[in-house]
Amino acid sequence: MEMLHLRYFVAVAEELNFSQAARKLHMAASPLSQRIKDLEHELGQKLFERSTHKVALTPAGQALLPLAKDILEQVNAIPWRLREAAKPARSTVFIGMPAGVHPALRDKVKLLEDRCREHFDLKRWPGTTADLVEGVHEGRLALTLARLPANDPALAQIEVMSERLGAAVPADRFEGRTTVKLADLTDLPYMAAPSEATPAYFEQLDTALSAAGVKKRLKLPSTGYSGMAELISSGMGFSISMLDPSSPMHGYKLDNVTILPIEDFAPELRTGLLWRTDRTDLNELIEQAKTVFQEPIMV
Structure with a gap:
């Protein structure tokens, strides 16, 4: 079983729509449907009930979904877990920055950079809120500023600006x-x-x-x-x-x-600060960030 098959399965299971899942995966719907059929054939289980107007998980699909998500979470965590195991004394980490961040928030990011300089070289990474939240979820970014609402149950967040x-x-x-x-x-x-x-x-x-x-x-x-x-x-x-x-x-x-x-x-427009709660390698950085951003700015 290939890891991509699990990624394809989770995308379809979350969207319950092959066309929307295909757009999310940046591929065509036809090959996505074929990959799901390949997975069903390999597992010997039907994972989706398909009709003209509806896609639904079968009992086998419902059982596979949490298993597949757990496996993908573990695979996605491999890069940062390896970095944690072999990290140098001063790590380079990234904070996500959406477009149009207010100067008052930039000042706080600069303050955080100064406060954590002994152990972390904090760099800024631009992107849309969706991409930045995904980056934190997958461990590529240590934390991010993001336009709210930004819903990801794996991430903690505090509101930092309105x-x-x-x-x-x-x-x-x-x-x-x-x-x-x-x-x-x-x-x-x-x-x-x-x-x-x-x-x-x-x-x-x-x-x-x-x-x-x-x-x-x-x-x-x-x-x-x-x-x-x-x-x-x-x-x-x-x-x-x-x-x-x-x-x-x-x-x-x-x-x-x-x-x-x-x-x-x-x-x-509300802006939040988001981070993974299980990134124990970033505990010191996160504590400093919560202190720096504890008072929300209103303008």
Whole structure:
């Protein structure tokens, strides 16, 4: 039995959808389905009940799932367990950094670097929240800052920052205004960044805006924050961004873009610090991190 077969099985078991599992694994659905059939043939057990509209685990599949997850967890832990066994006196470890981290949080990361310098050389690693959380889970990162919610039962987390959000709108259209109301935005399409760059919270935000009457959407499959600023500056829509002028996200603002508080809506983006509770090799680093980040920042 190949380890990949177990990875394929767990992906399908978690998604209960071959197409979604295939996208998660960056492969086509047809070869994924064949690999599952190969595993079933090797085990002599049917693992999934398949129909046109539904995929479900059989009793054998339900029994295999915790076993497969446990095996994969142990395999994924091999690199950092080996590093723990053969680590030098001062280890190089990584902290994940999502896009747009506030300067106040960067100052705390720098403080953590200084406090743990005797035993750890702490380096910063960029990425999306999903990738960074996965990196901590698999042991490639020691800990990470991540946009909340970030749900992984294997990881502990504390909230370290809450940033108020406002509406990024065409400045000429709202000239002289210091705030907006949701009713002012209903005829402008809402633009969210491409899903791979957007924290999960913005999916909840999209739903909340729709429920409040902001129905129009402008999909942006191939542009980032700078492209969104161009469209907002041209009066083609609005987006949601950090209100605090010191946020790095204000670097994307153009001349005809302003960010205003929303009177009848108060969204906020929360950031957490996440780490594995079983990384005994990092106990000293984690304790220092919990001390450095113990007081949440609110801006």
